Amino acid sequence: MKAMILSQVQPMDKNAHPLKLVDMPIPEPAENEILIRVSACGVCHTELDEIEGRTSPPTLPVVLGHQVVGRVEMVGTGVNRHKPGDRVGVAWIYSSCQNCVFCQSGQENLCPEFQATGRDVNGGYGEYMVVGQDFAFSIPDTFSDSEAAPLLCAGAIGYRSLKLCDMSDGQDLGLTGFGASGHLVMKLARYIYPKSRVFVFARSPQERDFAISLGAVWAGDTLDESPRRLHAIIDTTPVWMPVVEALKNLQPGGRLVINAIRKEDMDKEYLLNIDYPTHLWLEKEIKSVANVTRADVSEFLDLAARIPIKPEYQEYALEDANQALIELKQRKIRGAKVLIID
Ligand SMILES: [Zn+2]
Numbered sequence: 001m002k003a004m005i006l007s008q009v010q011p012m013d014k015n016a017h018p019l020k021l022v023d024m025p026i027p028e029p030a031e032n033e034i035l036i037r038v039s040a041c042g043v044c045h046t047e048l049d050e051i052e053g054r055t056s057p058p059t060l061p062v063v064l065g066h067q068v069v070g071r072v073e074m075v076g077t078g079v080n081r082h083k084p085g086d087r088v089g090v091a092w093i094y095s096s097c098q099n100c101v102f103c104q105s106g107q108e109n110l111c112p113e114f115q116a117t118g119r120d121v122n123g124g125y126g127e128y129m130v131v132g133q134d135f136a137f138s139i140p141d142t143f144s145d146s147e148a149a150p151l152l153c154a155g156a157i158g159y160r161s162l163k164l165c166d167m168s169d170g171q172d173l174g175l176t177g178f179g180a181s182g183h184l185v186m187k188l189a190r191y192i193y194p195k196s197r198v199f200v201f202a203r204s205p206q207e208r209d210f211a212i213s214l215g216a217v218w219a220g221d222t223l224d225e226s227p228r229r230l231h232a233i234i235d236t237t238p239v240w241m242p243v244v245e246a247l248k249n250l251q252p253g254g255r256l257v258i259n260a261i262r263k264e265d266m267d268k269e270y271l272l273n274i275d276y277p278t279h280l281w282l283e284k285e286i287k288s289v290a291n292v293t294r295a296d297v298s299e300f301l302d303l304a305a306r307i308p309i310k311p312e313y314q315e316y317a318l319e320d321a322n323q324a325l326i327e328l329k330q331r332k333i334r335g336a337k338v339l340i341i342d
């Protein structure tokens with residue numbers, strides 16, 4: 001099978017083509033596993049974190065990609081949830097132990113044995129992949145393969161971030177950064193909290209226009225002060241400046257939710273601008289979002305089909321994965337990037 005593999009962790013500015021096209025054996029499904037013939041795989045900023053070593057794959061080479069849509073090609077023994085031909089998706093959660101205190105309390109995203117698709121095991125930047133039957137999701141018919149792929153990460157984690165905001169309808173929400181996750185969270189928030197107003201902070205005028213076109217009541221620069229103090233702000237940027245700048249826009253008791261697996265360190269010194277009375281005093285909180293649970297993914301897919309949420313996306317051939325990653329790195333973003341595998 002064809003796959004784009006990562007063999008070495010290094011910065012993208014040292015090597016703009018970190019992934020290589022190879023021919024490798026089709027994996028075989030073990031007991032309780034299914035083999036998926038991949039048709040689309042979303043490109044996520046986390047792939048840059050893996051390539052550049054902020055969250056390194058434990059073994060190399062590895063096939064990246066954790067927003068996978070395809071059809072069941074073959075099932076292993078004991079599989080009863082899926083049959084050949086079914087359309088399924090795989091998300092960032094590849095497996096968890098199911099026995100620890102976290103797994104037993106609905107927090108399998110925090111399991112110490114959490115395995116991530118396309119980092120700890122081969123993912124969807126290839127023609128086939130295997131996954132445990134309990135970790136593959138049915139995709140609602142509403143969505144095409146390319147529409148469904150970005151929902152599996154940006155959407156599901158965006159949904160988790162929104163849950164962690166602890167909002168009620170009518171409270172004001174901020175979004176700092178407006179890429180794939182931001183635009184999905186906006187649509188979700190407007191559905192779940194129809195009386196809430198959404199304020200967007202984004203560097204580029206294009207992103208700000210995009211936000212307004214999707215229903216933001218206000219869109220400003222990352223450094224701007226919002227016209228109102230906000231109940232919660234979700235940060236989907238890869239850097240630190242927006243964290244500090246968002247905190248000043250929170251109301252007392254407000255919460256900043258950081259939706260990033262790792263932050264880049266290039267502007268880390270910006271944190272020294274934190275002024276306790278301006279940014280943290282009055283019980284403001286900062287909370288990170290880690291991984292996703294299967295419930296997050298299924299609940300989100302159901303919601304997305306009902307709303308419906310159809311992500312904006314750009315398609316690339318599997319072979320052009322490096323190009324998609326470079327554009328993501330350079331923040332040439334309008335909606336999500338999806339690799340098409342045929
Ligand atoms: Zn992702």
Ligand SMILES: [Zn+2]
Binds near residue numbers: 098099112
């Ligand atoms: Zn566990």
